[in-house]
Amino acid sequence: MSATERQPSEYQRNALAPSLIAAAVLFTAPLWRSGDLFQVVFFATSILALIVTWFALQARHWWWAPVFFAIAVLWNPVFPIAFSGPIWDAAQPAAAVVFLVAGALIKTPRQQPS
Template structure:
């Protein structure tokens, strides 16, 4: 039996987990818009937007930053915008899809020295 040396990771998808969490919250959001639970959705979405935006900056994919800055502002729970109607209901799954696409596309390639330290 020969021991295999581990190969360095080619890239990391750090934005995938927060993107999935935000997408789950946003797909549930239309059911909770009229309730007090929607405040929790706003917190989750705004925080995950900041996290995914930060991972996009780390991965040097700057074009995602305005998208997630806008999501963080629109869904912000501190000074909320009182949107309503069919456009606001339709915005929930659209933002969920944006989170899923970003989670799949934002890739961070660690430096060779970082990959070998593991």
């Protein structure tokens, strides 16, 4: 093997992409507050929270499951919980940071091709 060849990573971070998308949605949520566009925040956040939960369970990082299940429930679009005010405004970026941390930490060993 030459010095220019790259070694494949030992781990894969399946939860990183959905976490980045969810964080982008949550960080921009105040811009979408008017009208029906805020429904997109609810749908995207709850669906991506469930996807990250699945990847966390696959990686055997079960402690993330209740965190993202709670996010999915709080941001669910079917039975929305009527939150408003400064606590709800602070919850949006806090959840975005949780998504980013989980996306960076949830990893599974890469399967070597046979």
